[in-house]
Amino acid sequence: MDGVRPDFTIAQDWQAYTEEEHAIWRLLFERQQKLLAQRACREYLDGLSRLGVAAGGIPDFRRLSDILERATGWRIVAVPGLVPDEIFFAHLARRRFPSTCFIRRRDQLDYLQEPDVFHDIYGHVPMLMNPVFADYMQAYGEGGLKALRLGHLPRLARLYWYTVEFGLIATPDGLRIYGSGILSSAGESVYCLDDPRPQRLRFDLKRVMRTRYRIDDFQQTYFVIASFEELFAATRPDFTPIYRELADQPDLDPAARLPEDRAFPPPPLRGGRKKIGPQLIAAQV
Numbered sequence: 001m002d003g004v005r006p007d008f009t010i011a012q013d014w015q016a017y018t019e020e021e022h023a024i025w026r027l028l029f030e031r032q033q034k035l036l037a038q039r040a041c042r043e044y045l046d047g048l049s050r051l052g053v054a055a056g057g058i059p060d061f062r063r064l065s066d067i068l069e070r071a072t073g074w075r076i077v078a079v080p081g082l083v084p085d086e087i088f089f090a091h092l093a094r095r096r097f098p099s100t101c102f103i104r105r106r107d108q109l110d111y112l113q114e115p116d117v118f119h120d121i122y123g124h125v126p127m128l129m130n131p132v133f134a135d136y137m138q139a140y141g142e143g144g145l146k147a148l149r150l151g152h153l154p155r156l157a158r159l160y161w162y163t164v165e166f167g168l169i170a171t172p173d174g175l176r177i178y179g180s181g182i183l184s185s186a187g188e189s190v191y192c193l194d195d196p197r198p199q200r201l202r203f204d205l206k207r208v209m210r211t212r213y214r215i216d217d218f219q220q221t222y223f224v225i226a227s228f229e230e231l232f233a234a235t236r237p238d239f240t241p242i243y244r245e246l247a248d249q250p251d252l253d254p255a256a257r258l259p260e261d262r263a264f265p266p267p268p269l270r271g272g273r274k275k276i277g278p279q280l281i282a283a284q285v
């Protein structure tokens, strides 16, 4: 492709965005702001406001990277779309977040099969302002390169899916969202917390690694962490023996329920959101 460098990065060409493209960003942004004020975790909302990713329009990656780099040493690099796994992991391992540049069309506001700039920037980048999450993402990149070498990428990819993309966190005010795939989706940001259908299970590394996922519908299972420190502590050890152990165990259906799963109670069928107080969480966690 024209202008694509060997590491798959391209220039964002911010000047080239049209008024319509900025308008779509603003539409998506304002819609999510209303939904996420009470649903996203504090770390995400903090990161977003400190980035000043403004409702103004599609942000200039360089401006954003300068703020991000000062906070946690990460930068955003522009890519044309999904890049080969090895390239993706190598970028993460060097604290570079590959982001697409294009924005969805007006008739695709609710559903898109591939990541666009709204998902990548609004969904992912604010979490990279958090020091623990920033380290987790870099470690994931290094772990990705290793999993590739060992031939265990599918298991590691599930960890990314159920944390970075679709993770929930338990807080004293109830469950909150930190997964980017949810944060950039109007439908799923309501569904994951307010709908009684999906199950919300306490995070368990091996359980997550065994669980297949769906890419074409809302999730049937969400995994809930207690803190980002807990997530990073659980994933820090060498995965080599874990991969070996899991190789003999069957994969699990996205909606599977095991006797040892620790589930959070579903939200009430109708009406406002029930608050899950700290006592209740302590008992479940």
Ligand code: PHE
Residues within 6 Å of the ligand: 136, 139, 140, 141, 142, 143, 144, 146, 147, 159, 235, 236, 237, 238, 239, 240
């Ligand atoms: N500890 C993991 C390994 O040995 C690497 C990793 C860290 C993966 C954090 C994901 C998140 O492969």
Ligand code: FE
Residues within 6 Å of the ligand: 115, 119, 120, 124, 165, 180, 181
């Ligand atoms: Fe993503």
